[in-house]
Amino acid sequence: MLVAVSLHAAGAAAQTQEPVELVDQQHCMFCHTSDAPFLAPSFHQIAQRYRDQPNASTMLEEKLRHGGKVHWGDMSMPLPADRGGPLSAEDARTLVQWVLSQ
Ligand code: HEC
Numbered sequence: 001m002l003v004a005v006s007l008h009a010a011g012a013a014a015q016t017q018e019p020v021e022l023v024d025q026q027h028c029m030f031c032h033t034s035d036a037p038f039l040a041p042s043f044h045q046i047a048q049r050y051r052d053q054p055n056a057s058t059m060l061e062e063k064l065r066h067g068g069k070v071h072w073g074d075m076s077m078p079l080p081a082d083r084g085g086p087l088s089a090e091d092a093r094t095l096v097q098w099v100l101s102q
Helices: 002-010 020-025 043-050 056-066 089-100
Strands: none
Touching: 020 089, 043 056, 043 089, 056 089
16 A cells, blocks of 8 residues: 555656545545556546546546446445545545546
8 A cells, every 4th residue: 555655656746736635534545546556447547538528527526425336347436434534525526636637
């Protein structure tokens, strides 16, 4: 897990700044890394997939807060309550903007 976090930091040059507290509180890096698929698709893959889809960020914000259809395999992402606590719409937006900038 620590390796994943430092890999992420290394590639951070042109990105939206990482919302560190939110990411920690929601344990995003427990399953995701910036650029290596691990327990979950990497944020880089996710950004590639959705970058050109106009409504993607709204869909992803919804999904981060309330769950939804699985898009990458059989494992779904746990809901906020199981990740560390409730997630406001504003925080979901911050996280999605950050993911899509990677
Ligand atoms: C317990 C493991 C786990 C944690 C913690 C986790 N994720 Fe995920 N995430 C997954 C898995 C597995 C998928 C693929 C699920 C799917 O196909 O929809 C995923 C998918 C995603 C997607 C793409 C969804 C889609 O519909 O394509 C985004 C964006 C995302 N995660 C962001 C985050 C963020 C931001 C956090 C922290 C708030 C986070 N994840 C925390 C496991 C996790």
